[in-house]
Amino acid sequence: MTNAEALIQLVRSLSKNEKRSFRLGKKSTADYIVLFDLIDKDELKSVDELKEAFEKMNKGAVFNVTVTYLYKLLLDKLLALRQNQDVNYSLITQILKARILFEKSIFPAALDMLDKVKQEAKPLERNEALVIASRQELDYLQYLNMPGISEEELVHKHYLLRKALSNLNNLYEQSALYELLMHRTIFKGAARSSQQKEALNDLVFTEQNLTRRGMSSYETQKRHLMFQSAFLMAVGDEQSASDVLMQLNNLISESPDIENPLFYVGVLENMLDNLRYMHRYDQMPRFIERLQSINHPAHMVGKHIDALVGLYRLLPLVDHGEFRAAKDFIDSCESLQPSDLDNVNPSLESKISLYTALVHIGLKDYKKARKTLVRSMLNKTCDLPMHRILRITNLIIHHKMNDSDYIYSETRSIKREIAKSGKAYRMELLILEVVGRGSYGLMSTRKREQLWEKIKPRLDDIRQDVFEGQLLKIFDFSAWIESEILRTSFSETLRRNLSDNV
Numbered sequence: 001m002t003n004a005e006a007l008i009q010l011v012r013s014l015s016k017n018e019k020r021s022f023r024l025g026k027k028s029t030a031d032y033i034v035l036f037d038l039i040d041k042d043e044l045k046s047v048d049e050l051k052e053a054f055e056k057m058n059k060g061a062v063f064n065v066t067v068t069y070l071y072k073l074l075l076d077k078l079l080a081l082r083q084n085q086d087v088n089y090s091l092i093t094q095i096l097k098a099r100i101l102f103e104k105s106i107f108p109a110a111l112d113m114l115d116k117v118k119q120e121a122k123p124l125e126r127n128e129a130l131v132i133a134s135r136q137e138l139d140y141l142q143y144l145n146m147p148g149i150s151e152e153e154l155v156h157k158h159y160l161l162r163k164a165l166s167n168l169n170n171l172y173e174q175s176a177l178y179e180l181l182m183h184r185t186i187f188k189g190a191a192r193s194s195q196q197k198e199a200l201n202d203l204v205f206t207e208q209n210l211t212r213r214g215m216s217s218y219e220t221q222k223r224h225l226m227f228q229s230a231f232l233m234a235v236g237d238e239q240s241a242s243d244v245l246m247q248l249n250n251l252i253s254e255s256p257d258i259e260n261p262l263f264y265v266g267v268l269e270n271m272l273d274n275l276r277y278m279h280r281y282d283q284m285p286r287f288i289e290r291l292q293s294i295n296h297p298a299h300m301v302g303k304h305i306d307a308l309v310g311l312y313r314l315l316p317l318v319d320h321g322e323f324r325a326a327k328d329f330i331d332s333c334e335s336l337q338p339s340d341l342d343n344v345n346p347s348l349e350s351k352i353s354l355y356t357a358l359v360h361i362g363l364k365d366y367k368k369a370r371k372t373l374v375r376s377m378l379n380k381t382c383d384l385p386m387h388r389i390l391r392i393t394n395l396i397i398h399h400k401m402n403d404s405d406y407i408y409s410e411t412r413s414i415k416r417e418i419a420k421s422g423k424a425y426r427m428e429l430l431i432l433e434v435v436g437r438g439s440y441g442l443m444s445t446r447k448r449e450q451l452w453e454k455i456k457p458r459l460d461d462i463r464q465d466v467f468e469g470q471l472l473k474i475f476d477f478s479a480w481i482e483s484e485i486l487r488t489s490f491s492e493t494l495r496r497n498l499s500d501n502v
Helices: 003-012 016-023 031-040 047-057 063-083 087-103 107-121 127-143 151-188 194-198 201-213 218-234 238-254 261-277 281-293 299-319 323-332 338-343 346-362 366-378 384-400 404-421 426-435 445-464 477-486 490-501
Strands: none
Touching: 003 031, 003 047, 003 063, 016 031, 016 063, 031 047, 031 063, 047 063, 063 087, 087 107, 087 127, 107 127, 127 151, 151 201, 151 218, 201 218, 218 238, 218 261, 238 261, 261 281, 261 299, 281 299, 299 323, 299 338, 299 346, 323 346, 338 346, 346 366, 346 384, 346 490, 366 384, 384 404, 384 426, 404 426, 426 445, 426 477, 445 477, 477 490
16 A cells, blocks of 8 residues: 555544644645645545646645655644543553653653553553563663662562563463454354364363463453353354353443453444344343443544444344335434445445345345445455355345346355355355245246245254354344245244244
8 A cells, every 4th residue: 555545544534623633723725734635525536636636736746745744744643642542552652751761861750750651551451561661661770770779679570570471471362362263253154063163172271271370350351251252152152152241341341441442342242243143132222322432532443333333223123124114224324324334344344235235135126235235245355254145145136136147157156165165054055055946936836835845844954053043143044035935025024033033
């Protein structure tokens, strides 16, 4: 990515307060302000267009130089703003200031500042800042020939540093295990069999041993509960996962000053997923409100939270087959519009696209459903299991549009992918079978009933399979199969299935 491309994204990600703060006291005729305003107008779509417009307005100004200067100014301004908004920025900034004071031979002030950092970092369990400040303090004391410090005090400082390093190492190992678990879930999908569940046991045993070493630490408890909830969700034990997530939520609620708001967003997202999977829709609003109440200075994080709030308000409508109400909600919700999804991560964008497309399928607007999925399907950074679900959904759309050529080629492609990976849900294979049969509208009622008599036992078995439930948690595709073969209402079938499972 070039500086110009990064600058365009940076300017367009700024909040109104950040823009106002940056422009305060600056001349509107300055080259870099002219460039800033051109980007902010959001009319020019490419770097070449921006360069041409800028050079036309500022004769003699060098575009690349102005880009570099504006980029640096913005980053410096954002860094200055973050120092008053985020304790991590503040601690690191104080450490750097202490270094400047020391280099200027203002030794007492430098040591005082490092001591202040340690006092702030310890109760907040900011171990990285605590380690850096402690090590920097010892280096400065050594340089000054240990002024006014006894051997016992020095040994105690070393003890505190080793303890902080031990805590930090333990947290890093816990984080590594959680990241491995999430990587397996993202790229291999949730466990589809007992064998795949057992394959996760190596991570579980190692994580439990790590937790025993540092259970008194807030951060250790937090990471332990996060790992446990992710594991239980991966193996389909939603009730236990919900219990663990509730413990995690209570832990965070009791220590709001320590917690990173971004981490809490992830906790609430998992909680809402779990409540939805267990059909506890009445409990979702209070956690949606908590999610909405999180205040984060980063514009991107704010957009992400807004999109999550919109998604979890939409999902109960989709699950109950209330497609008209869902469509009205989508139209009225700014955070679910395609233009707003540029600021959210690809995985969340894909989820929103999937459920929006399903709403259009429910309303039999198949052209709009296909258009909705195109962008997410082209997104190569979408996680692999979700990408295949998008492709399966797209097959359903093309089936309804009688596009047999596309269905033939895409079905072959998906089957090759399944054969290569060796992993597939039986529901996926059944959908491929159903969409490959052609239009059920041409079948007589008798033939459709006979076909349903053959498929229904397979569907019932799939619905009872805890591992197949991992796919059905995303959406009840079995309802679409039933309504398609029997030519019944998709909405009513969804509602009936949901009522039977509650």
